[in-house]
Amino acid sequence: MIVGIDVGSRTAKAAYLEDGEYSFEVVGSAEWRSLLRGRRRAEAATGYFRKHVPAELRVTEITTAVHGARRLLGEEVEVIVDIGGQDTKVIDVRGNGFRMNDKCSAGTGAFLELIEFGVEVEELGELHRRASRAPEINSTCSVFAQSEVVSRLVEGYSVEEVVRGVHLAFARRIAQMVPEGAERVAAIGGAAKNRGVVEALEEVLGAEVLVPEEPQVVNAVGAVEYYLRRKGGC
């Protein structure tokens, strides 16, 4: 079995490759040790806290995102949007570059957590779809956006409409980092489970946004794929 572990700011994820099949596990960041399942070390570690994980090799989550997205979505992925808990990375696979937003929570998972009414992520997509209009959310700061959300509700917008407005504001923020003309964009990370965010990104970018079945574990898969590549195993 080959184990790839990704320890991020909110959650720790593991990908286990055995007999050519992947299985996954997701726990809170502080519980990352349980992902080793009694082994002394993983084959590969990635994520913000990768240096704490005993592993044969460590690699940044930017490189693993490329390998993971290609494994799960195909070689044709041009741009990867990795929406993490505390930062968002946009990786231009075609152009061999990347950009990060890590100074401010706007455009990261933390922005959505702050604003989205404590609703489960799966429900947010439904709310987004039900809204036929969306208010402008102009604040680029999560804290100010929070008060703007309250203002819109007071003005008479419904929760669904405000959720849609938040998703569009979020998508516009991320779109600033996406290279122009990208057609095959992949969204990964926990926030990509929110269909409302994905649809807002598609609307703002004017491009199809691909999301793997388990967007949260792409970097853990990428860690395994990177390991195999380095070891000449595939």
Place this chain on the structure above:
Amino acid sequence: MQPQDGVTVAEHPEALELRAESVGERWHSGAAGVSVRRMERIGITALVPPEVVYACGCSALDLNNLVPESRLVPGDKLCAWSAVWRELVLRREVEIDGLVVVAGGDCYTSLVDAQRIELAGVRAHHFIYPFSGDRRFMREQVEALAEFLGEPEEGVMDEVAELKAMAMQVHRMRARGEVGSEQGFRIEVSASDLMGSPERYREALAALEEAEVSWEHRIALLGVPPIYSDFHALLQEMGMQVVFDEMPYEFIRHTGRSMAEVARSYAGYTFALHIRRRLEFLRKQLRRHRVEAAVHFHQYACHHRLEDPLLRGLCEELGIPYLSVEADLPGRTPEQVRLRLEAFAERLSEGWA
């Protein structure tokens, strides 16, 4: 500022330890009771010709060189560089007898921060670079600078020019991997003030040890020098040798053995000129130094940030991978920036496309 009866005594204490006399107190008693003159210590910002400062009998202190090691958190700031040195001076953690601030060709934050120092009682001079590169204007500025500082002795300029030629030699050694990224950077960046005296700079050059540096990638560092004290060492650790440091290279390439030569050379200070001239210069240097990748270092709230797309465009044109790094307060390189650098090194080693 010619020495009179006494002996000219140069003081060379460490920057933050010096507690100099206030402005105007140039004369005091030496150890033997004779009247001696201490060198006036002139704080400088950005690029002020040290040739002129030393020729006029003063000692130079590039205030920016104190910033990366400082842990002071200024309360009122845009760019951390100028805000930190402003506070260091205002709180008298570093003492200077005068200040020369670059008022054209640098930034408005340093101009305003320098004026706050000036209003607190430090005599100041504004040194202005011509946007057009006009040599006659530059000559007037160099002469005005000398007038502020004292009477220049041109022999001293020979010494500074010679030291800069030696620093250029170190630059070439670094590009060949005979000197580490970090040591080479220290020499180049310290050419702005010669570490407080030509003698001390000469000693630093002499103390430099040749080394066989192993690296994987030849890197250019564009923009302002990193405000993180461990940045070059970190790059080296990741297999990236900085073979071209844009701003420090300006510090060593401009010099002259006379006021006229100094003016002619410094008129070509690229940061002060139209961006087109700087891009042309960089295009040549990136090719000449056989640079494989470039990192653009810029500061939060700095107008140079707006040059990022232009520098990125230049690198794309040359087929050079490019990474943009924005910093704020001084200190060690934060984890988020380390992540960027590590990913950049991985991308250079393997490529994703």
